[in-house]
Amino acid sequence: xxxxxxxxxxxxxxxxxGDAAWxxxxxxxxxxxxxxxxxxxxxxxxxxxxxxxxxxQFCLNVAVADRMRSLLEGGRRGDFEAIARIYFxxxxxxxxxxxxxxxxxxxxxQAALADNVYQFYPDRVLLRINGFxxxxxxxxxxxxxxxxxxxxVGRAAFDDMVEKLRGRPGVRDLILSGGDPLLLSDSxxxxxxxRVDEVPSLRVxxxxxxxxxxxxxxxxxxxxxxxxxxxxxxxxxxxxxSHVAELDASVERAARKLRRAGCVLxxxxxxxxxxxxxxxxxxxxCQALLEIGVRPYMLLQYIPTDGADHWRVPVEExxxxxxxxxxxxxxxxxPHYVAYLPHGEGKALLTPNHLEGEGIRSKRGTVFxxx
Ligand code: SF4
Numbered sequence: 001x002x003x004x005x006x007x008x009x010x011x012x013x014x015x016x017x018g019d020a021a022w023x024x025x026x027x028x029x030x031x032x033x034x035x036x037x038x039x040x041x042x043x044x045x046x047x048x049x050x051x052x053x054x055x056x057q058f059c060l061n062v063a064v065a066d067r068m069r070s071l072l073e074g075g076r077r078g079d080f081e082a083i084a085r086i087y088f089x090x091x092x093x094x095x096x097x098x099x100x101x102x103x104x105x106x107x108x109x110q111a112a113l114a115d116n117v118y119q120f121y122p123d124r125v126l127l128r129i130n131g132f133x134x135x136x137x138x139x140x141x142x143x144x145x146x147x148x149x150x151x152x153v154g155r156a157a158f159d160d161m162v163e164k165l166r167g168r169p170g171v172r173d174l175i176l177s178g179g180d181p182l183l184l185s186d187s188x189x190x191x192x193x194x195r196v197d198e199v200p201s202l203r204v205x206x207x208x209x210x211x212x213x214x215x216x217x218x219x220x221x222x223x224x225x226x227x228x229x230x231x232x233x234x235x236x237x238x239x240x241x242s243h244v245a246e247l248d249a250s251v252e253r254a255a256r257k258l259r260r261a262g263c264v265l266x267x268x269x270x271x272x273x274x275x276x277x278x279x280x281x282x283x284x285x286c287q288a289l290l291e292i293g294v295r296p297y298m299l300l301q302y303i304p305t306d307g308a309d310h311w312r313v314p315v316e317e318x319x320x321x322x323x324x325x326x327x328x329x330x331x332x333x334x335p336h337y338v339a340y341l342p343h344g345e346g347k348a349l350l351t352p353n354h355l356e357g358e359g360i361r362s363k364r365g366t367v368f369x370x371x
Contacts, residue, residue, distance in 0.1 A: 022218040026134060026183065029061045033089060036060045040068045040084075047084070054089035055307060057147035059136040063250070064214050071245055079245035082275045086137055086242055092310040093138065106141070106303060111344030116153055117161050120346040123172045127161060129153045129192070130179040134215040137240075139272060139311040141303040146179045158192065165199045173204040174233075182211040186222045197232050205233045208268065210240035216254035228261040235263045238297055242275050244284040252292045259293050266297030269335055270311075271321075277313045279324035286325065286333040295332060301339035301350060315339070319352040326352075327363045 030036035033052045037044060039062075044050055064087060071080035111118040116128040128145075130152045136143055153161075165171055174196055184192065196205050211218045227235050237258055241247070255265055267289050269276065276282050286296040299322060302312040313321075322337045337350040354360050359367040 022215060022220060025063060025215060025217045026061065029059055029135070030065065031057070031059055033058050036065060036088070040065050041072055042068075042080075042084070047081070047088075049085075049090050049092070051089040051091045051093060055093055056089070056138075056143055057136060058087075058089060059133070059147065060087050061135045061215060063216065064135050067246065067248055070248075076245065079243065082243045082281075083245055085274055086139075086272070087135055089138060090310065093307040095310075106340040107342045107344035109344070113164065114161065115157065117164070118344070119171075120344055122170055124175060125161075125165060125168070125171050125173075126175040126177055127153070127158075128178055129158070129176050129181050130183055132179045132183065134180060134183065134211055134218075137210075139270065139302070139305060139308045141305040141308075143305075152179075152184065152188070155191075159195070162195050162199060165202065169201045171201055173206060174199075174202055175206040175208060177208040180209050180211050181207050182209045182218055182223070183215075186220070186226065189223065190226045193226050193230060197230050202233050204236060205230070206236040206238060208238050208240075212237070212239045212254040212258065213241055213246050213251055216250040219254035219257050221257075224257050224261040227258070227263055230262070235261070236266060237263045238266045238268050239294060241267045241269055241285060241289060241294075242272055243281070244288050247285075247288050247292060255292045255294055265294040267294050267335070268298050268300060269296060270300045271302065271313050271318050271337075272311050273313050274311075277317070277321065279321050279328070282321055283325050283329055283333075286335065287329055290330065290333040296335035299335040299337045301337070303340050315350055319350060322350075323352040 030039065033050065033054065036058070037050070044052065064083070068080055068083050071077075071083065108118050111120045113119050113125070118126045118128075120126065131146060133146050136147050140146070165174065176192070182189075193205070196202060239255075258265060267286075269282075269285065271277065276285060282299070289296050299318070301315060301318060302308075305311075318337060322334070326334050337352075338347045339350055340347055354362075355370075356367050359369050361367050
């Protein structure tokens with residue numbers, strides 16, 4: 001039996017002056033597993049891995065649930081399961097093996113300049129401007145931060161951060177992250193962009209977001225207008241994707257609108273066991289992304305996360321996957337394979353090494369001398 005989604009007043013954005021349609025879509029989210037399963041139309045007996053009482057909060061919006069429904073109705077069971085695994089809690093989350101990691105994440109404490117403001121590199125600052133997401137991903141290393149009450153950075157704290165940036169002329173790149181920065185209200189977003197555009201040293205404003213994928217209705221004309229009015233900074237929108245079945249017509253439309261606003265689009269792809277851990281799955285996703293104008297930017301190695309170790313693909317396996325994708329598709333479609341380092345030390349490249357002795361090995365296995 002299908003039940004309507006449960007509207008919740010939690011995690012509600014400031015709707016003042018905004019376009020109400022996407023806010024309604026956002027509020028129509030499920031916070032209990034059983035209702036979401038009924039809505040999507042799948043049966044717990046068929047998918048015995050689902051844990052109905054998640055240890056961490058559960059949150060799924062209707063845009064993603066509808067995508068799962070259409071995969072089920074279209075008989076694409078494999079694709080359906082890959083997407084379902086991203087959002088539905090898995091019994092393995094509760095196993096001792098999955099829970100051996102503390103919540104250390106990437107060492108944000110060491111990189112913190114102030115609450116929600118981090119500097120991992122001299123020329124970049126990251127601001128967690130928003131404390132919630134449109135849906136929660138089970139592997140997320142910040143899920144304990146983004147599954148709560150949904151607080152956003154207030155105006156005073158934001159203004160304070162802007163002043164800090166003015167005092168750091170070496171910072172050229174501001175990364176807006178979260179939670180999801182594209183869930184700010186239109187009026188708040190306009191203010192943020194105007195202030196950021198005034199900082200003399202800033203040339204790039206980046207959005208780390210999953211919203212064009214999980215809530216494409218949020219890519220409204222108002223948002224596009226605000227983004228297109230940046231004068232001094234270029235907007236880069238790095239969108240989180242995991243599987244080719246996420247790329248339906250609504251996502252493609254959202255990507256086109258963002259490109260028309262002058263945004264440069266990239267993809268962050270977490271390497272996930274059971275979702276994209278084969279060359280063919282990764283290749284299909286990267287090719288499809290390239291075709292809709294989203295350049296695969298980074299393939300992200302699993303970040304040790306409490307309750308999520310079943311997602312981990314070993315680095316050697318990840319290297320073999322990216323090595324096989326390389327050369328079988330355009331280089332534009334091959335992401336950098338990277339790992340986050342602990343203690344606030346940023347990221348490291350995991351590019352496969354083709355050097356052999358004094359030479360370099362080709363795709364066909366021939367070793368050529370390095371000149
Ligand atoms: S959208 Fe990003 S920040 Fe939000 S739960 Fe998923 S991975 Fe975490």
